[in-house]
Amino acid sequence: MRVISGDARGRALKAVPGTGTRPTTDKVKEAVFSMIGPYFDGGQVLDLFGGTGGLAIEALSRGMERAVLTDTDKKAIDTIRQNLQVTGFADRAEVYRNDASRALKALAKREVKFDLVFLDPPYKLKVIGGLLEQLMQDELLAEGATVVVEHDAEDRYDDPVGELAPLRRAEYGDTAITIFRKG
Incomplete structure (x- = not known):
């Protein structure tokens, strides 16, 4: 795993020890950023199932x-935290040990708005629909925000959630990416 493009291009990222985390492959990461970016002019990114931090680090x-x-x-x-240090982004990131729903509740109290959100939960959890609803209900998305959902290719997320509409879906083997946009 590595940072594909931008300021930290080519920097190697450490994997989470053990088998409990399924990092997004470089191939899928490259495809995601070609669909949503590829580059940004500022903004805030939220990664609710951070794993290695690879998606948020790529966005930074x-x-x-x-x-x-x-x-x-x-x-x-x-x-x-190690990957943020290696890439030089530690001062631009906040890292919390929390489950996704509780993290969203805490962030809602801060009245922060995100321009980009990554949702890549363990496939067996089946929490994506509820988290999309919570993002909208707690008003955590900026106008025009993009939400990238990585999920099992067998699952479908074809319906809008409030102002959050599905834009595109792509499959990579057992993995699918669904892109949503607000507004």
Whole structure:
């Protein structure tokens, strides 16, 4: 795993020890950023299932200003912090050990708005629909925000959630990406 493009291009990222985390492959990451970017002029990114931090770090490398990353696994949190240090983005990121729904509740109290959100939960959890609703209900998305959902290719997310409309879907083996846009 590496940073594909931008300020930290080519920097290697550490994987989370063990088998509990399924990092987004470089191929899928490259495809995602070609669909949503590829570069940004500031903005805030939220990665609710941070894992290695690779998606948010890629977004920072490509021009996002700030990032918030969460995960429930201590090993993942430690890995995210190490990867932020290696890429030089530690001062532009906040990292929290929390589950996604509780993290969204805490962020809603801060009245922060995100321009880009990554949702890549373990496929077995089946929480994507509820988290999309919570993002809208808690008004955490800026106008024109993009939400990137990585999920099992067997699952479909074809319906709008409030102002959040599905734009595009792509499959890569067992993995699918669905892109939503607000407004």
